[in-house]
Amino acid sequence: MNHENKQQAVRSMLKKLSQVKREEGGLKSFVMRSIRLDGSEEEILEEMAQWFLAVRDLSKQGALPSRFSLSEFIPVFCRIAEDKNIGADRFFSGVLEKMVLESEEVLRGAPKPSTKDKILDAALDVFSEKGFHLATVDEIAERAGVGKGTLYRYFANKETLFNELVQLRLDELEKSAMAILDGEDDVLTMITKYLRVYFEFFDQNQRLYRLIVQEGLDVGDQVQDLYFKKVMRRIPLLKRKIYGARQQGLLKDVDFHTVFYGVMGFMHGVIQKWLARDCSYSLVEELPGVVEVLFYGFVNTSKFVESQN
Structure with missing residues (x-):
């Protein structure tokens, strides 16, 4: 995710920040829910540094809620780095390196948008x-x-312009999603990462998606169908991974296509709820609950058994 998209993601997360308790524990919990803390140590360090600099930039723009200041985020990121065995020194070295690279880009002259x-x-x-x-x-x-x-x-016209706008965003989503589906993770990790990328996409492009839904544009169904087709290209790899997970006893022996379309339908149901609530929270915050329901269901089995006896 580039720096501009990261700023957009942070801005979206800050909508919820007014509900966070002022104590550091509340802010730390908020940040940990918001940023991506899986992957290798280098990936976590990169993610944290990007988020910290995005918060810094929003602070410089006066976009942080008045209740908070950048100085309050500094110890929070230090604690998270230490929790991940990265160390505050290494975290700030990563931030400093990015700041130096930013300065070099300014000196060279950042490329102007076409x-x-x-x-x-x-x-x-x-x-x-x-x-x-x-x-x-x-x-x-x-x-x-x-x-x-x-x-x-x-x-050529307004419709062509809008369609290209949608297609460019879809291409970005496809690139991120396919990198995960073509990876070497186990199937459950792969699904979790895929869900995160999918929800991040809608968080960052909520204006475009809300426009599609609110205007009742035909392109809405086309977006979903097109994306399904792109994902379906990777089905042989998914099937192999799911077969391996079945052999290990991690997954039940259920029909692949039933599960695939069921998962996609559930995800879009979560997105529709988000739209109905005016995108007032981050979809990524829904991820732990979504994963819990998809992987383990929503019935408390022990309580259900008790109620049947």
Whole structure:
């Protein structure tokens, strides 16, 4: 995830921060639920450093809730690093290294967004504010700072522009998801990582997805169908991993396709609940409960047995 997307993820998480107790324990618990702490030591260090710098940038922008300051996050990240046997010194070395790289990019001159990227960013803003049907090409061109003729050189019409906006986001999701599905993790770890990537995608692209749903655009069903097809390409690998897990006694002997579509349907049910509640919380916060239900069900077996006796 690039730095801009990380900032968006942090901003989404901060919607819940007003409910966190001011004590360090409450803030630490919030941060640990929000960031990704699985993977290798290097991956955890990279994730923590990215989040810390994203919090720093939001603090500089005045986007942190007034109840909190950057200084309150510093001991929290130190404690988490120590819990992961990374050590505060190593954590801050990683942060410093990233800051140095940032400075070098500034000195070299960070690459400017292309005209096409400016148009796509402006389109998302205008679509989100006005809705797809009420948004006009003139407004998008004006927001992007380009002439209408320039916009038409890149996109034939408003529909083409919107479809490319969706496709670009889907390509990002596919790349992240396929890296997990093509990995060497055991099947349960793979599913957990896959769910996280999927929920992170909706957290970071909630404006686009809400637009699709609220406007009743046909592309909504196309997004889901297209994504299913992309995932289905990896089914042979998933089947092999599931077969191995069955041989080890980790999984029950159930029909693969029933489970696959059941999992996808459950995930979209969780997303629909999130949309119904106006995306007021992070989907990633739902992950532990989702994994618990998918892997172990929602019935307390011992209590159920007692009730039947």
